[in-house]
Amino acid sequence: MELAKLSNEEEGDAMANGSLMKEICHGKVIINDGYDPTDSMSTEREEFLPHPSGKKTIQFTDFDGKTSFGMSAFNLSNSIMGSGILGLAYAMSNTGIIVFVILLISIAMLSAYSIHLLLRSAGFVGERAYEKLGLKAFGQPGKVLAAVIISLHNTGAMSSYLYIVKYELPLVIQAFLRLEETNRMWYLNGNYLIVIVSVLVILPLALMRQLGYLGYTSGFSLTCMVFFLISLIYKKFQIPCPLPIPGNISMVPPAGTNHTLSEQCTAKLFTINPQTAYTIPILAFAFVCHPEVLPIYTELRSPTKERMQRVANVSILSMFVMYLLTALFGYLTFYGDVETELLHTFVKVDPLDTLILCVRLAVLVAVTLTVPVVLFPIRRALQQLLFPRKTFHWVRHTGIAVVLLICVNLLVIFVPNIRDIFGVIGATTAPSLIFILPGMFYVRIVPNDKEPLKSRPKIQAAGFATIGLIFMVMSLSFIFREWTSGNGGSHVGGH
Template identity: 70%
Template sequence: MELQNLSKGNQHHEADVPKEGGFCRVPPEKAKFLHHKSNAPSQFTDFEGKTSFAMSVFNLSNAIMGSGILGLSYAMSNTGIVLFLILLTCIACLSCYSIHLLLCSAAVVGIRAYEQLGLRAFGPSGKILAAVIITLHNIGAMSSYLFIVKYELPLVIQTFLGQSASSDNWFMNGNYLIIIVTICIILPLALMKHLGYLGYSSGFSLCCMVFFLSVVIYKRFNISCPLEVFGNFSVNTSLPDDTCTAKFFTINHETTYTIPILAFAFVCHPEVLPIYTELSNPTKRRMQNIGNVSILGMFIMYFLTAIFGYLTFYENTEAELLHTYSKVDLLDSLILCVRLAVLVAVTLTVPVVLFPIRRALLQILFPGKPFHWLRHIAIAVCLLFSVNLLVIFVPNIRYIFGIIGATTAPSLIFILPGLFYIRIIPSDQEPMNSRPKIQASCFTALGFIFMTMSLTFIGIDWLIGENRSHGGH
């Protein structure tokens, strides 16, 4: 009877996971882990997934969407419209392929935890490495979001209340504001038992970013060419005739810096497996569709934001798009609302980013332990306390963030998924000379190329900055 049931389960899952054309194949002895209705004890969670498809899309999209969207117009100004579109399309496709590799590896061994995949592929050292990379990357992301709150929220309050920039009121102090925001908004959401419960807040966060995109499109037809808008800043300077002309291909010294920014625009991989774990009716194909829909939605939003922002300011586009709008009219009420919407969006993203860190720490510190509220709450409080201290007392950690991002992001997107696939998929099913494993090997090599390139750019920028500072003395 057990053999008959197992055979039926194998047929079901092998039909769900195609064997050819680069798709993973589930070995029969592992298929039993994939049947979500099995009576056997779960290998990856003590929670029966109940999160809907839509809520999962909201959560994954919110994990993808970051503050980097504010710099995409600047990236387009340094690459040109066509080159930007080509790069963005390639990176979106690579991100979908990366999710495919993760899901294939998870399907074969019946594990839906990034750290456990590291354990299966490389032993305890692989588990620790995956947990450390996830922790460092997501702490960097959380800190960057809180830095935006620290510096932008006082400006919004100042403008709404008509206060001067030098006001000594406590509510104009960014350090106090991030503590208040953390305690009142972020912490309660971070204490949710399951990531799926954040689907509503993630949906609202995405609505805020859609509002931001709508204003960017509206302002494109509301603001005249930067030749007039920025004329007051260069009265005695004759501007080139092509200042208000869109460029399709652009190569300059900033182009090389924008490529890594675009490459990491779809980082969401630490959240993929936790979302998969809590998905109702979980199958690889269903989770892959969630990843594809989320990446497609963010691709459209990224491109529209970039092109309408660029076509508003052309070469005058600055690295932070909202700051460029402020030069047009600092007191524009619509732009103030957009600033507030962006602040709400990044604030609601922090709890989503926190969940994979807590999961990684639980895998390292309390492996195999059942859920316990005290551990759940304590880790969230300690993480938020540490990130707040980092944001408050470290005035400029640009290079630290840069180095962490240049090493952890390519590891999460390219290197680890490729290595997991190579190590976990049995060689008797897919030998190293098979097309899927060759593709995974090339994908991993691409990750090392991105890492080397990003670290090189950071080093050059660092040296140039030091040379300028010495020259100033």
């Protein structure tokens, strides 16, 4: 690839600063290890000048990506699809079908716009790291803030996934083996199981040098969730409404309740109840994937803003379809009887149903394979904070992954009420990652001579950040309201 020519003065500045040293050999650019990635101005001068021949020059110098479009879409889709998918049917039951669809479309579009802000900001900085956007926008405090928010949010996500493994895997094993509830064998202890899963499955995947290598496991994880969706659609036509009453084999409803049962088995288009307000933050955070966007962009082959935006659009669209179908068929199966976690409702109907057991196992596999994808941004954030000028080293790469998994395992094993804490963390970090930081970064990073403060794009970005503040206040108020009412922690803000 050819290099855009610099003026003698610009070449002298770049060499004098020691920020960018290059050798031009047979038309190719070789970047020396002495390159300082924090010098964004020299990066912009070198990489964003138009080439006289009209050909596109290299946009970024931080990494030469080799991951294909499809693998990148798998990884981003897998990072979007969290455990919250099991609560979408409950959300639909509290909003109605039409309101739910409108909200889901709106939030999917907002998420795509948020990624657009991130990618455009990254283009001006010349780096594809959330922490470096914070550095460019607000200096060292912005870099630290971005790294801390990413670490807290993804640690909470990892903990929530391992909680599912801890509590669901023993029940699935017990059901498959048809064991009595009084059985106390070690392989039914959730604490042992999460350690085994972490060592045998999660850690080897987390040791991959590049996130792109996880595209295959992300694809398998998504396949498991497709199996979950197909099984859900099949069960819609197998489970009667109203639900079978335990002990009532004939399932004949009691006399005088026909009208009530008729209402119970009718889908509602619009619903307003005390739980409706709680579903809005849950849906708002359904497309959280922003900590993974820039790492995936870093490893994308032939990286351009348009190409990465297409990756994001494909991922968001595919998850939108999966979310919508899961919520719709889950709701149309149980209507008003659907619980906050969809699989629990199936278990109440028939805890030993073989298909449902397979579905529960598939969900466990999908959740487990998501953990390494979520771990990568935390490790990258810690490296940016603690070792910003260090090159890749296997000992450091491995050590950070091992320490992170040990810490998360200890949290899940010894702190049974950690969900309440991460409920608050999720309610603050999720709107920060989706709305607040992308909007504020865009306003601060894009030069005023390119887009004045009163220009339409910057006003939209500022309004976008304001929406995030509103969501944060709403989520925290709902959580604290539940705490004060004695109903326990909220799931609002979880992923």
